[in-house]
Amino acid sequence: MVILLALVLVAALNVSCGKKPATQPVEQPKPQRPLVWGGPDIETLNPILSESSYETDIMNAIFSTLIKVNEKLEYVPDLLEELPKVSDDGLTYTFRLRKGVKFHDGVELTTKDVKYTYDIHMDPNVTVPSRTLWEKIDSWNIVDDYNFSFTLKEYVAEYLEGWAYSSAIIVPKHIVEAEYKASGNTLTKGGEFSRRPIGSGPYKIVEWKPTEYIMLERFDDYFKGKPQIEKIVFKFIPTDDVKLAQFSAGEIDIMEVPAPQYKEILSKKQGGMPIEVVNYPAFIYVHADFNLRNPIFQDKEVRQALAYAWPQDQFIETVLDGVGQPATGFLPTISWAYNPNVKRYNYDLKKAEELLESAGWKLGPDGVRTKNGLRLEFTMNASAGNRVREAWQQIAQQEWAKIGVKAHIQNYEPATLFGDILDGLKFDMIIFGWVSGFDPSPRTLWHSSQIPDPTNPETSGQNYPGFVNARVDELIELAEKEMDREKRKQYFFEIQEILAEEVPSIYIYFFAKVYAYPSALKNFKPNPTQANNTWNIWEWELQ
């Protein structure tokens, strides 16, 4: 210890006494410091196996997709010369690849890589987390190295969206196929392609230190031209506090700012720190699902009363520090299908009480309402340690007590909550977040065929509340078949109206994403879809 202290002292002295010109380390020509992004740890960089959006941030830099979604939510070509042509029946898509696109090892990207990407995703031996995009394809037509088309089994609305995301990244056939064969006709997250992937994107991987960082270096032969920033580091940071500390100390340049830190970061900017702060609505919303199988939630009035009886606006203002928007449904305001005129549940205890009275729920002697021997008493579950959701629970608990509803709080660590309580349908009310798609179809959430049943492995879907509504089913099916966006919009509007009236789940708030980045960084164009904020990383410049 004494030695250690002495060493510390020596080292410290050395740094502070470095004013002597001869030994001053700072005088040395400094290597250009990379741009550093701070975010959570990741598991794999193999786009075939990946299922986390943080992995997407990094994979966007290493790989390319056929198309991209830009910050205005428009499709733009990436590996393509132009956007694909779609046949009149909406089934056949025709593509023309750019010529001369190189993978990091110098091999050219052609249609055989595109077709192989499809083949490997459909390979039953590979643990692909999601095949939704690929299994829609019926047949392929490869014309030559640059021209190809495919035909879908049936019409799928907004089908192109999926081609902009990480699950549609085009992988190099010559690399992946070799690894596939070498590992006994499968691919694992532990494979070389997961750890040191070869892509056709603007950056190539230099180093991956587990749980520490990934360092990327620009790819000189990138098909859109050599990127301006030489090196980019993605640092893995487990907590918001360390992220804030490192950001304040200038060790990371870009980070997602959690709601509680928003003001702090803004004050840093006002205090002269050369940073920019962007705040934009995201496609993520937090909601409290009712378990509609529970007899006390059968009456619509009960669900409506609970929705009325909590102060949504005040909650967003104080608990979230204004970082977020009141949610009225499953679609955020930025979606083209967002219906601004659905029924709103503004804080109104009187109305809530009237609703409960009218439905026959009478106050009992202990202040809890009852009806036909049922007590209006239930338990809410959320992830333990999530302070925003815990705050909401406590506020709701207090407000609902005022209208004669007794709610208990029991929280679990996330794996228990999602793997057991949610999956096993063991909840009365459960609070968590969903990411909605760019395409608004809520099939997996609200179609009655999507009600999971743990005792029946044939079932699937995320309609955990167990919501059944024939009209909603019909509208979802109509919208999926419809090619005209205006008509689809009408269907989605009606779905939102029904859901707002029926309240199968209480919509709490829409996430706002806040990012802080250096003022010197140009062309940082945040994207609220699953394309994430690195979608145009090749354009980034440091001035």
Added chain:
Amino acid sequence: MTKKIARRFLVSLFSLLVISVLSFALMQLAPGGPMAMYAENPKITYADRMRIAQQLGLDKPAHVRYVIWLKNTVRGDLGLSYATGRPVAREITDRLPATLKLMAASFLISISIAIPIGIYSATHRYSLFDNVVTFFSFLGISMPAFWFGLLMLYVFSIWLGVLPGGGQSTPWFDPLAFKPMVRPFAVLWEHLKYMIMPAVVLGLMNTAKWSRYMRSSMLEVISQNYIRTARAKGVPERRVIYRHALRNAMTPIVTIMGLDLPSFFAGAVVTETIFAWPGIGRLFITSVGNRDYQVLMGIVIITAVLVLLGNFLADILYTVLDPRVKYES
């Protein structure tokens, strides 16, 4: 002695077996499973999850999976992580050096502070120094590690800006950028600056705790007859304290230290998270979240070996420190 050690070794092996069975069973009992991490993703259907479970071999009954695990482990193969697909041994060895480095540093800090302080406090009982030390050691004990960590982060990283806010190394650190004269110091500082805060935080609890034990143990010993006798015979006070008393007072401290070895591991979970230190603790937490049983079993086995080793060493040290302890079998 050799026979005793051999015997102890066999018993330890048996303990390891029991630990592995119990841990495996515990993990099976835990709610949620390795598939839980897919439950919140709306794109992944039940059918997808069942397919993934089958590919990971999770569809087999628990006892079959245990036997497979045991067979492979005996052959030195800890299997593949469910989450990353990499060999568990790789996942662990990638992070073990960081954790060991941190543990060693904080262990050194703890003993080199706690023992002198404990001795001085005991020999100068109720002096000002003793009371001040008592005050601070209880401050240390009642301050949760996460709080002390945050305080350090705030003061040294955000406010003073002298130490990096977590991590283990500078990704772009290049020793060649420094002149040869200062290069060793630059390299040293590069290592130390990241280690100081986590090592101090990890060592805090034990420093405070051990100094209390040292003090009380020392007090206990000084009051024994043989010390009184030594004093009465006119042995100089220094000699009484350092030759006679210290040796005996160390016995319980050594137990405590042996016992606290795994607690360093547990403490590492908190400290590594606060300071983004890329060690086993973080791997453990992530794996608990993912229910990555393969990695968890690996960590449990390695921790168990450490615990058994720690206790074994403590027992051996006993016989050295306190000749009265006979090691009968």
Added chain:
Amino acid sequence: MAEIQPSFNQGCNQEELARFGNLQQESGLLFEFWRAFRKNRLAVAASIVLLIIIGCAVAAPLLANHNPTLINISREHVRQRPSSQFFFGTDHLGRDVYSRMLFGARVSLMVGLITMLISVGVGSVYGGISGYYGGITDSILMRFVDILLSLPTLFLLIILAAFTKPNFFGIALIIGFTMWMGVSRLVRGEFLSLKEREFVEAARALGFSNSRIIFRHILPNVKAPIIVNATLMVAYAILIESTLSFLGLGVQPPQFSWGSMLHEAKDLITLKEAPWTAFFPGLAIFITVLCFNFFGDGLRDALDPHLKNIRDK
């Protein structure tokens, strides 16, 4: 029962040596004890403070000036500095920290004390038996402790969290269960060394039963480390209780404790903007732990005559 206390200056024969190990009982007169305890002013002051804290916890409804669970998230109410209205300020949900501290003391003190009793009780007996008998008994008992220490406690807690909704006694039981192993190893180590001492041999020679020797002769001599451990245990239990809420195992809202208050305030932003929400519960834990320690010191000295002699020197 009461006999004349043997003085150290007398020559020791075997019988007296045997009694030496037995002092606790022999000198157990309350008056004697109080006279010794009283001399340690720090210990007396600590006991008074502890009594005050316990009194506050009991009389919380009388002393509190706000409803401790009343949430008010209007801007003017959240994270207010300490003032004449809110003595210790308000937290992130606008609740009065002072009133919460008074009520929070109940859970924290109960959990701390019960945990300490459980773990020290179980640990001492277990460790004592193991150390005294030694040999194969010791090996088996200690290997069992090794096994328990090696099990991933986190999983045990996760399982318990999923299947139980514990009250504070349950929480204390759970924490106690994870902590007694340390005490047992400590006591066992002391026993290994003490059982070779003259007074134990003397007791054996006098034909005392094993249990009498363990509990009445040796155990009293292990008081010092046990008491130190016990006072620390109170602190750990109070702190561990706060981290359990991470697993959903701690007290669930609207219930709360000092630990959960501290836990709710654990981030850099709170540290910077509303330090009082963490400072006051932290201070309360600190004072309680410190007082328990001084009280423990006094207790040990009063019970342990030969230590008293040093101080009187």
